[in-house]
Amino acid sequence: MDKIPVIEVENLTARFGDDTIFAGVSFQVFKGEILVILGGSGCGKTTLLKHLIGLYRPPTGRILINGVDVNSRSAKKLRKLRMDFGVLFQSGALFGSMTLAENVALPLQEYTDLSPAAIGSVVKMKLGLVSLAGYENHLPEEISGGMQKRAGLARAMALDPTVLFFDEPSAGLDPITSVELDNLIKAINAGMGTTMVIVTHELQSIFNIAHRVVMLDKSAKGIIAMGDPKDLKEHSPDLRVTSFFNRQPLEAKEVSA
Amino acid sequence: MKPAKKLPAQHAIGVKGEPGQEITLTLSGRLALDNLSALQAELQSRLEQLRPAGLTVDLAGLEYLDSAGALALIQLQGESQARAIPCRLLNLSEEARRILDLIDPETLTRPPLIPEERVTGFMDQLGEASIRFASDLVQVITFLGDLLTSLWYVLLHPRSVRWGDVLFYMKRAGVDGLPIIGLIGLLLGLILAFMSSLQLKQFGANIYVASLLAVAMVQELGPIMTAILVAGRSGSAFAAEIGTMKVNEEVDALVTMGFDPVRFLAIPKVLASMLVVPLLTVYATLFGLLGGLIIGVLGLDLTVYSYVTESQRAIELFDILSSLVKSVVFALLVAGIGCQRGFQVRGGAEAVGSATTSAVVAGIFLIIVTDSAFALVLHYIR
């Protein structure tokens, strides 16, 4: 893999009030790779993701996507940046009062001057990509949870972004549906070369899709491991890392050791 | 196992040995939640009376043990330990051992963690509430500022407005509200005219019912009542809608797609309200006047003609215009606070509920405060 950094995180700190969630987080995401951010519940994965996409402004640190600071004050740069990435939120975050087609069309209407007919054809194509052909006129409430996430993915991909972010794509899905979604993610990554940052704690997903992982820890307030998940599982010297990959709670491991 | 003496569901404690010496307590029967307090008290008093040098608890006669019974045993062990009395359990069955093993004695004595913010004293609560009120006020003012900036932008770029949404909310806030607003306007007019007619009749001043009602409805009651109804019907709905979108991360999705959530979500609602509330106010006022007319004609033997001319004489164009301006401001406030409360939502469904309540309460509060300000200002302008 050619190592061109697409996302650069430097010395990032996240704070809510007086609570420091993590501090001094630095890593890079390279072009075309699938990077998984993992860690136990409440360790700040979602918080990190929301910083990466510029929803939260960090007290210290810097995040560049394709060389543009996500907290840039220039409206023009931000607009360009937001065309460059898409986000699939944990709940899908489809707009409930709009049909799937309207949901997917929204970014197209905002960012392009395409005619309604052209937008319609792009929407149809995107829905087809996520195997939702024919569901244009359904409302989000009329389809299942897995389909909602796929529709959310279609909306995130509407502008063919170079980076896609996912928050817990498999949360709330049954194992089969979640494997289907993982395979879809892999197919898009392979087909379009999209760089992907995925937050999850599902081991199965991690081994299935991740090229590289970044592991956060709540008490360490930062990154405790980075690298190939299979490598980490076998060779990490850190007990917290191996116990996560081997599905063993830390205390049990300590007692038996 | 011994047959139970009186009640089958009871425990029994036997003592072997002399006070101050090695003591064996035989616990038999049922050690369970329902007799926990008796058991705890008895064991405690035995321990204090006998002051044993060593304690053996024989559980051979145990028939039933649940976690509460096990708790009593562990507490007994703890008490003994505290008095430096060696204590051991004898003839413990395998099942009982498993229950005992589940309970970690250390967790029983661990001091409770101190939750982050606990406000107890009256003064503390007062201070807390004041700070919250102040920061809330700052947030509301900031949001209204944002809203006005966006409205200004929209005025300059009318094509950026989602007019489809505006029409939708005009229907929701306006058309759908017509029946209830008309009904309440009518009833208010009837009641007000009836009550004042009782007083005015005594002076033979029947005809003044018309002017009294006209002034009251046009200047105050029409705009206020309509705004309060809109706060209840639409302000709350706006808060709930935006709050739910916040919870579902839809607002976050909007931001990452490059939309300004205020312009996208709040402006259509606020614009629709500002367009529709003045119309509703006129409508409510007309129904109020109709109520007065009904009382005047049926109850006070006034003619329709004299009632209407008297009403007309009481109201000036200035009153009507100022009432319309007032209603536009009320609409801005009520819809704005509804949206602001929605955007404030953090967490889950419960937060949406309190945002809804707060939208109505704060909306009505703002209406009253602003109305007082208007009363003062209009008095001097006139």
Ligand SMILES: Nc1ncnc2c1ncn2[C@@H]1O[C@H](COP(=O)(O)OP(=O)(O)O)[C@@H](O)[C@H]1O
């Ligand atoms: N908006 C917020 N305000 C205050 N605290 C928050 C907020 N969002 C998350 N937190 C806190 O930050 C920590 C990390 O949360 P989160 O990033 O959602 O964890 P994860 O996604 O890894 O489960 C949690 O302790 C949570 O309570």
Ligand SMILES: [Mg+2]
């Ligand atoms: Mg999360």
